[in-house]
Amino acid sequence: MSLQAAAAIFLSTFVLSACAPRTPAPAGAVYSYEITPPPDGSWTLKVEATFEGSPGDRLVAPEAAGSVREVVLARGADTTPLAREGDAWLAPPSCRTRCTIRYDLDLDAVAAACHRMDCDRRVGDAIIGRASTFMLRPRPMGDAVVRVRVAGPDVARFATGLRRDPEGGYVFAARELGEASFTAFGAIRRAQLAIPGSRARVELALLGPPLAMGDQGVAGFVVESASCVAGLFGRFPVDATVFVVPVRGSRSVVFGRVMSLAGASVALLVGDATPASSVHDEWVVVHELFHLGTPSFVGEGHWLEEGLATYYEPIARERAGWMTEAELWSHFVREMPRGLRATGDAPELEERDDTDSTYWGGALFAFLADVNVRAASGGAHSLDDVIRAVLDREGDGTHASRVADFLRDGDAAATNHELTAAYGSWAVRGQNPDLDALWRKLGISRIADPRAGSERSASREATVVLRDDAPWAAIRRGIAGVGVQHAGSELH
Template sequence: MKMWVARAWLLGLAFTLGACASLPAPAPWEDEPPLSYRITYTRSPTPGLNVEVFPSRSFPPQFLFRQPGRVTSVIATDINGNQFDITPRDGALNLPSRTTVLRYRYPLVSSPGERGRHMFGGMGEGDAWHVAGKAYLLTPRHVTPGMRAEIKVFGAKALLPWQPDDNGVYHLRGADLIDAGFHAFGGNRCTAHVGESVLEVALLGRFTHLSAGNLCTWIMEAAREVRTVRKTFPYPRVTVRLVPVPGKSTPGEFGMTLWSSPPSISILVGQDATVESFAKDWVAVHEMLHLTHPAFVPREAWLSEGLATYYTEIVRARSKRQTSEQTWRELTNGFARGQAAAGSRPMKEVVAEEGNYMGIYWTGALFALHLDVELRRVTEGRARLEDVLELLATRGPTATLASFGNAVDTVAGQPLFGALLARHLPKPAFSELAPLLESLGVRIDPGGVTLHAAPGSVLREDLDVARSPNAAR
């Protein structure tokens, strides 16, 4: 389950950041009217999106689907009314001269040849559908930061990452076309409030035992747990989509976070889940914990997933959803799974092995734990890993490994990050685990874990405590 979360999130992050890093310089068409999209949800013959794109005359002729697959024909109409039927090649096409409008249909229903459930390509039932924007939006191949676009949706209530104006128009920047996040059409809505932040939630189907209120409360509680890490919820507005999975009772089957602006979250939820099952769920808070750290450029999967995985257990102790013993049992069980996946290979090899999701998650989580402990130790409890995240939030939405390390050293008041990373990278991935647990007073027993007095047990006990007593409210 975590494997799917990691893979989807990393794919979205890699694509977004790789594309954004290559954005060209400002271009003449930035002074033209915005690129306009009219999206109409239709039910016949099967659910789909009829899309009209109106490019300005000075736009370059190269357009593409950033995640191609289901559109096999695009009709281009030029200024004289002539029509051209264009077949995208690997998602790309060239516009005929003086094109004024492009029209195509995106089928939301998967074809017989497609397998499984399609979080990106389209999934749903009835009049409730989920799709990634980059799957169905035809965009210019070359996108500049100053490029503008507008989207208007007809035929269904939509939930896109952005907020529409009073006329229902979504106003986008160039970067929004690179990663357009997750979109929802139809279904029901509920809203969760956490402090000053709003989480808009789309319920995309029928749930056997759960009401809209139950589901929105679940999302709100996960967001409150995030506030035990950050002083405030990281974004003023975030959109969340919940898609039922028939025949399943696990609340969070898996989830994905895409780095649209703001980020967008989608979670597959067991259709037969109950309110009681939410108590053990980790998926919702894990996805929201990705909002606490910047997007890493280039991607550092072990660090981003390690931070989210580490805090997934810590915040559930801080919110009292699990005891300290349960938290350390979950952590040590996870470390054992990661160690089994890593074998005797050094950390630097494990984190570079893209398919080794269990090793990447838990190698990163061990490093995050060790880093948090060392920050508290060298500052005598005055600083913690959360302070690094707060500092990074003031420096922009992205970071490099070097800038993350710089923030760590700034918070520590001395060089720390590079030396700790140098201890981990060349050694077998989990060689630092046993001495760290011993110093913290965590003993692995046949039936679980035992917490006992040790030189670092005070530091261990402090990990479970949020800095502000009101942080989880």
């Protein structure tokens, strides 16, 4: 399975969970968890949960079935075991107003029961999973506020990207539970990373044995990748926690995923033999960090999120000097055709969920919009203005937004309607662009047959030559960040 295919499956998993129907809860429902991370030598997480205004009479832990122990109702010093029925515990009526439940969670058993890539896993002396795993919770949850506090002598054996509560601990909405942040327990080596020119707090959480490049090498790699992304948005978009998980025997970054709605977190699976000298060839980290700069389109717009990241990741690396302009366009000439609509495909990108349509179909939308915004504005505006305006108005990856809001804000920033026009012609009506004509107009000539569908690792070889006397050469150079554009100078 390709990395992007795996990523697509992971994201679709999230979309399904994030779109579960919500049930109204009494106003002011609050679920507060106080967790005590286990000491070295134990994997028993102690949890005390207080439910106020719960609409459900069942308590469930879907991600940790079979690993929750000793569930009791606590009244002062008195405790009463809760009855179990199937996969649920029966919540006492007092939970509709206020009740306190205590339980243990066997984290090691949770990890042992996971046989997919996107659930809890043991990494050396640590376990990484989702924050929702440890939350025994009312079913239905309703529109509750969820608070998490960490207690005990081993708070350093806990790391999460959950949204920080100014009053202490962490806070998010029950509807965000499907993206409730990567979270780790156990031995964690951590560092606060400073991203040049940005005030965002980026925490690095390193799990398992050190990589060959060393912890300093990993920190430098993440800072450099974050700086690429900051260059696109004008700043690093949001506070985030980046988890690095080693993969034995591999020499590259093998997987990455963002969970951001309840607070920004990124998990990176990095080959433990990845050489420090090859980090500029790595695209996954820049791709994932880019996601933090766009709002989350929940229940729609998967193609837009992935398309923007797929388009901008190589552009960011080229503008940062990680690759040449010829290598950037070689990559696009080779890969963009993967996004074209095939006979029999639905016209709307929203209706096509295959990997190529989602990633490269989405990237084609970004490319067409960028070129046309630049052409219509005489080079004065671009898709860069669009993504920066959307970040300012709709928020970063911790905020939910709509495709319609993206288009409205984007058109305003572009000062024309080319974004919406590209959306209509390509993303809705599925009118394939004439890519060969577009490459010629931009001054891009192939010098070798494109290897459409080839592995990304082979993409460094330049297979194009660039001509600066082409009609839209200034647009091409503007996208690549080469030289200074003069409004209207070469536009037709």
